[in-house]
Amino acid sequence: MVVIGGGQAGLATGFYLRRSGLVPGADFVIVDAAEQPGGAWARMWPTLRTFSPTQYSSLPGWMMPPWTGDSGYPPAAHVVDYLTRYEQRYNLAVRRSVSVRSVTRGDGGLLHVHSDRGEWTADQVVSATGTWSRPFIPTYPGRFSGxxxxxxxxxxxxxxxxxxxxxxxxxxxxxxxxxxxxxxxxxxxxxxxxxxxLPDEVDGRALFEIATARHRARQAGGPDTGGVGGLGxxxxxxxxxxxxxxxxxxxxxxxxxxxxxxxxxxxxxxxxxxxxxxCTGFRPALGHLRTLGLRGHDGLVPTDGTQAVKESRLHLIGYGDWTGPASATLIGAGRTARELVTHL
Missing domain, CATH: 3.50.50.60 (FAD/NAD(P)-binding domain)
Structure with missing residues (x-):
């Protein structure tokens, strides 16, 4: 198995794969394009804060060390340090500076992962490349010289x-x-x-629980509660x-x-x-999946949970609610990764 992306979603997936009895580097490999750990957090501005205190901003298995300043909302550097040590704590053996160029179908029901550092053949591929590498700027008429x-x-x-x-x-x-x-x-x-x-007392923990409740209600055929959109x-x-x-x-x-x-x-x-x-957002970094021809009319890969509808050997995590409730957040990535690995 190959996990593409060594940020928070990839690490959470690696944790559950390891806990299920698979050996990092032998039964599965996590590859990441960056030279250093921390995922997108390593590239964010230093004063950026998480939306939740550390006890609600943790990956599975090990809680993020407390941050006592700024009402308990840790800065990006604290998150990077946590993700770095998390990777080491569980010996996830992430292979770095590996840029995946494409994923293709091969013989015998296998997928081939092609990178600038070689090729892997896998029964299953998990894509966890996130969005930070694809900043979006809308098009406006005219030109600004500043x-x-x-x-x-x-x-x-x-x-x-x-x-x-x-x-x-x-x-x-x-x-x-x-x-x-x-x-x-x-x-x-x-x-x-x-x-x-949002009301001052509402943070990322409440947002995640609301998003999860909406997702479960929709799966059960119930009415759409509107999720966090009604709050702010x-x-x-x-x-x-x-x-x-x-x-x-x-x-x-x-x-x-x-x-x-x-x-x-x-x-x-x-x-x-x-x-x-x-500050106009990002788009999912899915260029490495282009060769599989999976994208829908909206540019996204249709999924059932995390599993690609048109390619059962491919799972996606960490891109937004369409790949799991709040799966682009620290706490959401962990819960989605547990479901993903349970399914596998």
């Missing part, structure tokens, strides 16, 4: 000291980056719809609450087009900016 970057490229607020900064996006990343950058720069926030803030989109971590107290969480509707010095709004007026930060 600095532009995506969430994936953002590092620190001080890079924008004294600037006029436009932040585009209505999710958690946008809110956290806005909260930081607004302390050193003049900021404008653009969202497709008015931002919806943005978790009120400490920095975002502070930004609310400074009254900077004010968003306006999208602009009509880019112009050389900034943007033109729908009423014809224009605003000048030095930089635009696109």
């Amino acid at each position: 600095r532009q970057l995506h969430t994936a490229d953002y590092r620190q607020a001080s890079d924008f000291a004294g600037d006029r900064v436009l932040i585009v996006g209505g999710g958690n990343s946008a809110a956290q980056i806005l909260a930081e950058v607004s302390t050193v720069a003049e900021t404008t926030w653009v969202t497709l719809r008015p931002p919806r803030f 989109d943005i978790v009120m971590v400490e920095s975002v609450r502070e930004a609310r107290d400074r009254d900077v969480l004010q968003a306006r509707e999208p602009f009509a087009r880019l112009v050389d010095h900034g943007v033109r709004w729908r009423d014809g007026s224009e605003s000048s900016f030095d930089a635009i930060i696109w």
Whole structure:
């Protein structure tokens, strides 16, 4: 068996494979394109916070060590350290700097995994490559001559000291980056719809339980409860609450087009900016599965749980709710990986 991706979803899958009696490196192998452990967390900006305290942000088998600052919400570096030690603790033998180029069907009911470091033949393949390597920026007419970057490229607020900064996006990343950058720069926030803030007491644990209940209800043929969508989109971590107290969480509707010095709004007026930060999300990194011809009209691979509908030997985990309830979160990845391995 080959697990493609050594981030949180791949490690959780490896834990359950190992617990089922399979030997890492012999019965299964985890390959990862990065040189260092930590998955996407190793590439996120240092001040990013998880949405839940450590006791609700852990993988199976070993709880993340406590983080006592910032209301218990650990930063990215704490998560990277935890994932690094988790990999070592369970001797998952992740093979790194391995870039998988394609997965193809072979003879005898096997799949071939082709990479820049060789080829593996497997009875089953688990794809856990996530989304961080595929940042999405929407297309707007016009051209902006100033600095532009995506969430994936953002590092620190001080890079924008004294600037006029436009932040585009209505999710958690946008809110956290806005909260930081607004302390050193003049900021404008653009969202497709008015931002919806969760109650202060609601964190990632509650969101996961609600998403799970919705998934189970739908599987049982019951009514769609709407999941977390009815509560809001943005978790009120400490920095975002502070930004609310400074009254900077004010968003306006999208602009009509880019112009050389900034943007033109729908009423014809224009605003000048030095930089635009696109907090507009990511797309699943599925290029290595293109040769299997599995994608649906929406660009995703149709799945039954984690199993690809058109290729029973392939499972996907960690891309979003379509591959398991909250499977792109730390706690969700663990629970989805348990179901995946039980199925296998």
